[in-house]
Amino acid sequence: MNNNCKILILYENKKFEGAIKYTFDLVMNILGLEYEIASFDKYDSSNLSEKLIISYGRKNPQINSAYQIHICESELFWDNYLAPLSLPVTPLNKYLDLPIIYQGTQKIESHIKNLNNSIGTDIDIVASSFFMITRYEEIILKDRDKYDRFPATASLAYKEKFLDRPIVNEYIELLWKWIDSFNLGFKRKKIWNDKNFAVCLTHDIDEIFKHKRLPLFSVARSIKEKNIKKAATIFFDYLKTKLRLKEDPYYNAFDYITNLEKNYGFRSSFYFMTDGEQYSLKNKKVKNLIAKFKKEEFEIGIHPGFNEFNNIKILKSRKNELEEILGEKIIGGRQHYLKWKISESWKIWEEAELEYDATLGFAEYEGFKCGICHPFKPFDIQNNKVINIFEIPLIAMEGTLTTYRKLSPQSSLEILSKLLSTVEKYSGVFVFLWHNSFMTDLFTPEWKKCFENFYKIISQKNCSVTSVKKMLNLWKK
Numbered sequence: 001m002n003n004n005c006k007i008l009i010l011y012e013n014k015k016f017e018g019a020i021k022y023t024f025d026l027v028m029n030i031l032g033l034e035y036e037i038a039s040f041d042k043y044d045s046s047n048l049s050e051k052l053i054i055s056y057g058r059k060n061p062q063i064n065s066a067y068q069i070h071i072c073e074s075e076l077f078w079d080n081y082l083a084p085l086s087l088p089v090t091p092l093n094k095y096l097d098l099p100i101i102y103q104g105t106q107k108i109e110s111h112i113k114n115l116n117n118s119i120g121t122d123i124d125i126v127a128s129s130f131f132m133i134t135r136y137e138e139i140i141l142k143d144r145d146k147y148d149r150f151p152a153t154a155s156l157a158y159k160e161k162f163l164d165r166p167i168v169n170e171y172i173e174l175l176w177k178w179i180d181s182f183n184l185g186f187k188r189k190k191i192w193n194d195k196n197f198a199v200c201l202t203h204d205i206d207e208i209f210k211h212k213r214l215p216l217f218s219v220a221r222s223i224k225e226k227n228i229k230k231a232a233t234i235f236f237d238y239l240k241t242k243l244r245l246k247e248d249p250y251y252n253a254f255d256y257i258t259n260l261e262k263n264y265g266f267r268s269s270f271y272f273m274t275d276g277e278q279y280s281l282k283n284k285k286v287k288n289l290i291a292k293f294k295k296e297e298f299e300i301g302i303h304p305g306f307n308e309f310n311n312i313k314i315l316k317s318r319k320n321e322l323e324e325i326l327g328e329k330i331i332g333g334r335q336h337y338l339k340w341k342i343s344e345s346w347k348i349w350e351e352a353e354l355e356y357d358a359t360l361g362f363a364e365y366e367g368f369k370c371g372i373c374h375p376f377k378p379f380d381i382q383n384n385k386v387i388n389i390f391e392i393p394l395i396a397m398e399g400t401l402t403t404y405r406k407l408s409p410q411s412s413l414e415i416l417s418k419l420l421s422t423v424e425k426y427s428g429v430f431v432f433l434w435h436n437s438f439m440t441d442l443f444t445p446e447w448k449k450c451f452e453n454f455y456k457i458i459s460q461k462n463c464s465v466t467s468v469k470k471m472l473n474l475w476k477k
């Protein structure tokens with residue numbers, strides 16, 4: 001053992017050591033603390049140099065010569081692993097108001113026992129965190145919506161009403177509280193230099209032009225609804241853009257977005273759709289747009305099509321095509337419709353040499369789908385290994401608030417501000433998505449005000465507002 005190491009983590013369950021080590025790595029990385037990890041039987045008490053032992057197992061190794069936190073292991077990493085029987089038993093027990101997803105097999109009254117220099121708990125923060133960050137339930141439950149996505153309403157976080165809380169971060173803070181209570185002088189590293197947290201504004205470009213072809217269908221529908229005025233507006237809007245008397249609203253939106261962001265000194269990420277169905281990357285206006293974004297230091301990323309979430313050949317060729325036009329490497333992006341298959345899509349993105357994905361949020365509800373507001377490396381639970389890519393969880397999308405939840409601009413702003421403060425509290429990354437194609441009839445003066453006010457709120461916080469690419473560079477340090 002390294003003598004300088006101050007925290008030693010010991011685990012009992014060697015059969016699942018891959019999953020256990022992975023989870024502790026993630027937790028300790030967010031805390032920014034140095035540690036070593038070994039199994040119970042490798043531990044040699046005669047050579048003890050560590051100040052603090054964190055033990056994880058069904059039995060307590062009872063270490064007397066050091067400070068100790070013992071986390072009693074639950075039944076997740078056991079015989080029923082990946083079977084329905086391994087899912088959490090609901091309703092969940094709670095410690096104060098913190099839901100306990102998995103509880104240790106040796107129950108402790110009031111969940112935490114404090115004795116001299118040791119703390120024992122039956123809140124299995126390891127299994128509970130692992131369950132959230134791996135999206136474990138999606139592998140087992142068969143629920144899917146009409147787009148073949150795992151619905152928010154089938155998730156434990158929704159059912160137990162904690163989707164608006166980064167519960168993994170809450171577990172991590174609890175562990176820190178225990179560590180800090182011994183007064184051993186451990187200090188957490190600051191992640192964002194002089195800033196408290198990070199904000200990544202992102203834009204999926206599903207469409208570039210609203211008026212591609214004569215809107216016969218919309219005109220006919222308006223006539224059928226006996227709304228002649230609407231039919232005429234649609235038709236003349238089309239005509240005016242074709243005659244170049246008016247800018248196309250989707251295209252025009254890019255200036256609006258980038259100007260708004262540049263005014264605050266923000267930079268965001270634009271993800272280009274690559275399936276060629278709505279626009280071609282070879283279109284001159286599209287190429288100009290990419291060049292303009294690059295010059296102004298916005299990030300260009302990839303937004304693969306609806307059916308491209310599980311096809312490595314297509315992903316690789318689309319990525320190459322976009323890179324050729326951009327003239328540099330693409331490092332990440334997001335899947336269209338937030339369509340993602342656990343763990344297959346992560347593996348495909350890893351194989352395509354992408355560094356990050358920012359898809360993992362629910363379309364129908366804002367919040368913390370993975371229970372965490374920090375970048376993390378996913379774990380392939382079927383093959384028991386870490387996937388070499390970063391997941392940057394999506395926290396909120398404008399379509400969730402408007403189309404799915406049908407909220408007013410006022411309540412949307414309240415929700416966004418609340419989520420932003422939550423991410424600030426945990427020094428995380430607030431990832432927000434809004435589309436240029438939102439800025440048409442839907443973009444009423446009230447919605448415009450909602451977005452502009454939200455940007456203003458962000459600008460008043462002590463946070464770093466950059467592209468995902470830049471944020472990730474800071475994170476990796």
Ligand SMILES: [Zn+2]
Binds near residue numbers: 204206336
């Ligand atoms: Zn999309």
